[in-house]
Amino acid sequence: MWNQRRIRVRYRSWAEPQEVERELAPYGLVLKAGVWYLVAAVDGAVRTYRMSSILRLDVGQDGFERPDGFGLAAHWRDYLTTYDARRLRLQASVRIAPALLSALPDRLDAALVRAVEASAGPPGIEGGGEGSGHEQPLGPAGVVAGGHGASVRRFTDTFCQ
Template identity: 40%
Template sequence: MRADRLVAALLLLQGRGRLTASELAGELEISVATARRDLEALSAAGIPVYPQPGRGGGWSLVGGARTDLTGLTAAEARALFLLLGPATTAAPALTSALRKLVRALPATFRADAEAAARAVVSDPAGWGEAGREPPALVRTLQDAVVAGHKVRLTYARKGSEPAERLVDPLGLVDKDGLWYLVAGTGAGRRTYRVDRVTAAEPTDLPAERPDGFDLAAEWERVVGEVERRRSLVTAVVLVAERHAGILRDHFGRHCEVLGREPDGRARLRVAAPMALSIAEQLAGWGAQVEVVEPEAVRAELARIGAELVARYAP
């Protein structure tokens, strides 16, 4: 898990004083690119980690090596826990480490650190859209979640004019590079795509947070509802084994590997809201993909093919 790596990277930096991305990659058994991204994430979040270029350079903690994490400032502790996410979704060893770290922090830091740990959930499974840089307002919304203050949002729903609403920010979710805000409103709990938030103004009004609210559990509920709406039609398809990974990446959660055919092709189940939606996504594959069932998807593919022949055949 990424959270395990971030804690391990900090401990290694503090124990050795300086590390290169290559050395960190070797210690954690990850790629150099991943190690560099983790170090950059720590630095961007406000943890005092900085790179020194040139021969003999590497990454170091400002002030040199330290023996434990309890020397973190309030802002640094908060930034670290925002990066790590909720201990409830972490591996057992990390959960134990986070509890010890919270207990070791000065009492005045603990509430913010614990709030920060509950503020963000990471969901690596995409919804068919490529990841991107976090929207500029993510940090503003994170701070509002941790501080427990209402936020006045200007939100542009797809196909609608921007509208202003006052919300109780409950947590943020990083879904493979797409960020969502889970918030309470007068009409109930809602989820907002952060890249559609055009303005976010924190207020001094205390936010209402339901007792026992669990961001990870709430996100599972949201995902389940979205998946239910997006998976109303399923189709079984056959494709060359070398292309199965491409289809899995394309359909995301809506693709399940069922097995392998005697001729070596992979058997997959894909899903979408309508038969037409599946046919449109598969039409570009031509004869490389065979739809076994249902007949509705096969009929839509035949219709699309006939339209293309009518338009483009000599």
């Protein structure tokens, strides 16, 4: 990175295709909670790659110039600010008993807890209230979810006992 030379990486992606090759302009490394991340430019965009997902890395001969004004610390702050919005893109209709709602901070990721709190409606009657008509009670925790019963059942079996 200090020599500002392009690198070619093969890495394991979370999306299809699973293994991808890219030519990158490495801007810097960040250590967060014991995990290393590579911040690099590809096709004009700055992206972040988890180092443990890089399967192969070759240093090329071609150089690159970092954009004027690019700051790794500022980029990382912006990246973390928008991370939860990028990560939490799916929606589910879930009903949670008040006793479980108060336990969520001890059981779930803080961003997920904030999303639940921000979208929570008024308490309803067990098995009733507004909804799609596909909601069903799932066990003693009082959690119900339209179309996601198996996933919620695994959640309640794991976290609500």
